[in-house]
Amino acid sequence: MEDYFFTVSGSGESLYKEKGSKFIGLTFRVKDEEEVKEVLEEVKKKYYDARHHCYGYILDEDKYRANDDGEPNHSAGDPILGQIRSKKLQQVLVVVVRYFGGTKLGVSGLINAYKTAAFEALENTKLLKVVIExxxxxxxxxxxxNEVMKLLSDFEVNIIDQNFTDTCRAKVGVRQSLAGEFEEECEKTQGLEIEAN
Structure with missing residues (x-):
């Protein structure tokens, strides 16, 4: 079972021109739909004079969406989404902003333009490997x-928070593929209480 995925480490940008129209591709890392909404609002404010703000995003295997924002059906959002899929990325939003140049491109022209702008924006972005914990x-x-610290070290555990008062408490992240084994080892240690969050 894979316990990691790739995402973008920051924002990337591209510019594609076709028959006077300008397509600006923008990439963002987003963790949930709320963040998608916030980013889209920012993009629409910044590029308020653009004709279309088309986008696609994939949060995880089950949460994804494409939006044509007034372009013909499936001519913008789907090609953008396809580029995110082809790179097998998650937690990624790609927005392509279009400034209309006066010449219609036709559906195949639009598909190519949105696909290219999304592809180049992703190419201009560094990728990041995220371990699922x-x-x-x-x-x-x-x-x-000492026993607990050795256990944490053996499993290369990510210590999120520690608190030493009259007793010791720790919040930790364990690689998903090692979680079952980690739980078993913890249960063998007398006096160590473990609770999944």
Whole structure:
């Protein structure tokens, strides 16, 4: 089971021109639909004078969407979405802003223009590998600190938060593919309480 995915590490941009029309491709990393809405509002404010703001996004395998924003059906959003899919990316939004140049491009011309603008914007963006983690809360006494730290080190656990008061608490992220094994090891350690978040 793959426990990682690729996304964009920042924003990228491209400019494609066809018969006087300008297509500006923009890439963004987004974690949820709320963030998609916020980014789209910003883009529409910045490029308020553009004719179309077409986009596609993939959050994960089950959450994705394409929008033609007034262009003929499937001539803009789907080609954009196709470029994100072809690179197997997640948590990515690509917006292509169009300034109409006065000459109609026809459906095949539009598909090519939106596809190219999206492709080039993604090419101009650095990719980032994201490991999918399962999160846990650990609770243990001071006497177990060395044992717990060794366990965390063995599983290359990401320590999100630690709190040492009268007892020790830690919030940790464990690589999804190792989560079952990590839980088993924790349960073997007497006095260590583990709770999945």
């Amino acid at each position: 399962k999160h846990y809360s650990l609770h243990y006494g001071y006497e177990l600190t």
